[in-house]
Amino acid sequence: MNILTTHNLKVYFSQHRRLVKALDGVDIFLREGLTTALAGESGCGKTTLARTILGFNSPREGNVYFRNTDISLKKNEALIRKNIQIVFQNPFLSLDPRFTIFSTLYEAFHVFHDAKKREAQSVLGQILEEVELKASCLSRFPHQLSGGELQRICIARALINRPSLIILDEPTSSLDVTTASKIIRLLAKLQAAHGITYLFISHNLKILKKISQVCFIMYAGKIVEYGPKELLYHNPLHPYTRLLFEAANHTLKFMPQEQVSPGACAFFPYCKSASDTCKDSPQKKEVEPRHFVYCHNFSR
Amino acid sequence: MxxxxxxxxxxxxxxxxxxxxxxxxxxxxxxxxxxxxxxxxxxxxxxxxxxxxxxxxxxxxxxxxxxxxxxxxxxxxLGYSFSYKAPVARVISSRALNTLILSISSLIFTWIFVIPLGVTAALKRNKFTDKLLSFLSYIGMSTPAFFLTFLLLYGATFTRLLPLSGMHSVHFEEFTFLGKIFDLIRHLIIPTLVLSLGSICVLQRIMRANLLEALGSQYILGAKARGLSNARILYVHALKNAINPIITIFGYQFSELLSGAALVEIIIGWPGLGQVTLEAVRSQDLYLVMGSVLMGSILLIMGNLLSDCLLAAVDPRIRYEK
Structure with a gap:
């Protein structure tokens, strides 16, 4: 069962009088209760996709469906707020420095629950327990806590109104390796306990391999390949995906996104196995069961 | 604390x-x-x-x-003033109070305008209102204070609405208490306007920039995602965080006010510290110069201390050193 699907989602920005196609016809689906990974280099549109799902960017074309309700319509915004939450990359920037942890969590709780502060106390204590923090954190300010603790607070805050989908936008990228793996374990535990769906955005393929079940690879505003994690990791098809896997073992160098003539495969200028047919838009091709790729090399 | x-x-x-x-x-x-x-x-x-x-x-x-x-x-x-033939303390105590009245009234006037104007400009970013405010503040910033004083005095001569100089009317002593306050306020209007206009124009722009920065931060985006009302996001989260640099400026502004007040005091004939300091320096009235400089410095240090205390009061990161 898909909890969220996007159909031909297009989001364009004008930047210095140039049209930037941040999302150029993106179709993704999120399976309920599972973790879907979204990978790709910086600037490929991952965060724009997250923002569009949350209703912060209005798509030029296409729709976002949450359990068959079109949430790209303004009138359905309440549905997004109730059901979809986000955890950002940098926990130091995502908490208001003027608010104690109690106020931060209570404020989030209060949006959907008309509870007095004293009544909320037990709920907040319980949610902190779920993210493995002590209740004594409640009286602290963000600057008195560590990065890992802050990210747990952010997760607690996202969790507090029991959403069905949490978007994790690089939640471990600003943490050290051991803290990151603890957070990953915590997320998996919470998913098992509450059946939450995750959209896990990252460029770290090792972490994605650990946590996800379905993978989408994105390049220049387009999905280039997707499929079940095992298939995709075992047999990467698209030249860009292969490059990502190669780069994961060293360091990924960001490539400049050159303007490609409209309609051509966006990866065409960098592709080792490119041919003349790549000047046309690639079609979706199911190479093995449930494993799809947008590449001319496989449609020939 | x-x-x-x-x-x-x-x-x-x-x-x-x-x-x-x-x-x-x-x-x-x-x-x-x-x-x-x-x-x-x-x-x-x-x-x-x-x-x-x-x-x-x-x-x-x-x-x-x-x-x-x-x-x-x-x-x-504090010594003895040669020119006033009186103890320095007696000469400057009333003067310092007058300068303080003028400074505080301009400070209040400035802050009444800075925050709403800055918020309006930020919310209407790059729209007509914002551009108009920006245009007006450039005019305000580039108008010299003494020129503005003369302009306002010129206006006051024509309309006869406001007194031209001094701090009190001739019949001040005969007024009731409320009448005295009203008279003082009438005398305060022109010098306050002159002293505040420049800082309103500058600070309003700074307020706009700070608020835009705060509104662009991640916790604001997160607050929107959590479904908080726009009013709460603006007034509780963004404004609270945008106000920090402005409070720091408040301390510096106090020093600017004191020196600015000196100029206005001299033109308008406001019996304040600035006027007395200038006279004292001219006539080399040694102890009076020392006394008024000391008084001015104390006012300045107090202003800075006040702004530091305010900063500590609004920002937990400064309040709790650790």
Whole structure:
């Protein structure tokens, strides 16, 4: 069962009088209760996709469906707020420095629950327990806590109104390796306990391999390949995906996104196995069961 | 908090010593002293002059004079003004109060406008209202204060709505209490406008920039995602965080106000510290200069201390050192 699907989602920005196609016809689906990974280099549109799902960017074309309700319509915004939450990359920037942890969590709780502060106390204590923090954190300010603790607070805050989908936008990228793996374990535990769906955005393929079940690879505003994690990791098809896997073992160098003539495969200028047919838009091709790729090399 | 204030007060002692020492030095470097007027007067005998010199320690070396001044200061004596023929404390205490009234009224006037205008400009970013405010503030910033004073005085002469100079009307003593306050406010309007306009224009722009920065931060995006109301996001989260740099500026603004007030006081004839300091420097009235410079510095340090305390009160990161 898909909890969220996007159909031909297009989001364009004008930047210095140039049209930037941040999302150029993106179709993704999120399976309920599972973790879907979204990978790709910086600037490929991952965060724009997250923002569009949350209703912060209005798509030029296409729709976002949450359990068959079109949430790209303004009138359905309440549905997004109730059901979809986000955890950002940098926990130091995502908490208001003027608010104690109690106020931060209570404020989030209060949006959907008309509870007095004293009544909320037990709920907040319980949610902190779920993210493995002590209740004594409640009286602290963000600057008195560590990065890992802050990210747990952010997760607690996202969790507090029991959403069905949490978007994790690089939640471990600003943490050290051991803290990151603890957070990953915590997320998996919470998913098992509450059946939450995750959209896990990252460029770290090792972490994605650990946590996800379905993978989408994105390049220049387009999905280039997707499929079940095992298939995709075992047999990467698209030249860009292969490059990502190669780069994961060293360091990924960001490539400049050159303007490609409209309609051509966006990866065409960098592709080792490119041919003349790549000047046309690639079609979706199911190479093995449930494993799809947008590449001319496989449609020939 | 008490610790913090006490520490700041202790730190200000060497600062005050430095300021007064330099002031003392500069007056001494300038040729002549207040007694030169008397020396030129053939009716004043040499004995009288040397008597004066002894009385005011003008015959002693510079450092001894300064030390004597400090010693008297510790005992609470600011010395004697030659030109007013009265103790310095009596001359400047009422003047300092007048300057304080003018500064505080401009401060309040400034802040009443800065925050709403800055918020409006930020919310209407790059729209007509924002551009109009930006245009008007450039005009305001580039208008010299003295020119604006004359312009306003010109307007006041024509309309006869506002008094042209001074702090009180001639019949001030006959007014009731409320009448006195009303009279004071009428006299305050022009100098307050002159003193505030420049800072309103500058600070309003800074407020706009700060608010836009705060509104663009991640916790604001997160707050939107959590479904908080726009009013709560703006007033509770963004505004609270945007106000920090503005409070720091508040401390600096106090110093600007004091020097700006001096100019306005002289043009308008507001009986404040600035006016008295200028007169004192001109006539080399040594102890009066020292007294008014000391008073001005104390006001400035107090202003800065106040802004630091405000900052600590609104920002937990400063409040809890650790």
């Amino acid at each position: 008490h610790h913090f204030i006490l520490k700041r007060l202790l730190y200000s002692i060497p600062l005050l010593l430095g300021i007064t020492f330099l002031t003392f030095l500069f007056i001494q470097i300038a040729p002549g002293d207040f007694l030169d007027n008397l020396r030129l007067n053939p009716q004043v005998s040499k004995e009288t002059i040397s008597l004066y010199e002894q009385k005011f320690h003008l015959d002693k070396p510079f450092l001894i004079q300064y030390a004597t001044w400090i010693k008297n200061l510790v005992r609470g004596e």
